[in-house]
Amino acid sequence: QVQLVESGGGLVQAGGSLRLSCVASGSIPRLNFMNWYRQAPGKQRELVATIAYGDSTNYADSVKGRFTISRDNGKNTVYLQMNSLKPEDTAVYYCNLQIILPPTNYWGQGTQVTVSS
Numbered sequence: 001q002v003q004l005v006e007s008g009g010g011l012v013q014a015g016g017s018l019r020l021s022c023v024a025s026g027s028i029p030r031l032n033f034m035n036w037y038r039q040a041p042g043k044q045r046e047l048v049a050t051i052a053y054g055d056s057t058n059y060a061d062s063v064k065g066r067f068t069i070s071r072d073n074g075k076n077t078v079y080l081q082m083n084s085l086k087p088e089d090t091a092v093y094y095c096n097l098q099i100i101l102p103p104t105n106y107w108g109q110g111t112q113v114t115v116s117s
Contacts, residue, residue: 002026002106009111020080022095031100034078038091085115
């Protein structure tokens with residue numbers, strides 16, 4: 001049974017920084033992507049950043065240059081460093097583990113990020 005536990009959310013002023021962490025436990029196949037999604041009130045969940053096991057990354061246009069995703073495979077942990085935060089970054093942030101074979105998705109419980117103007 002795979003479990004994901006996020007931490008690091010909170011309240012920050014615009015222009016500030018936060019670092020989210022997500023620890024995965026359980027038996028995790030090597031071929032996977034670890035992703036961060038977010039969902040703001042009244043909006044659909046959106047993909048923020050993704051990192052493959054080999055460390056290739058992709059970002060949503062809205063966070064490029066401000067957010068950095070990284071992972072520590074030895075610790076089964078993915079991080080999201082968020083800099084220059086804006087009020088529009090306010091959302092619940094979810095960690096997602098996407099396993100390639102067999103195709104499986106696991107989700108964390110979410111962590112609230114609130115950016116005040």
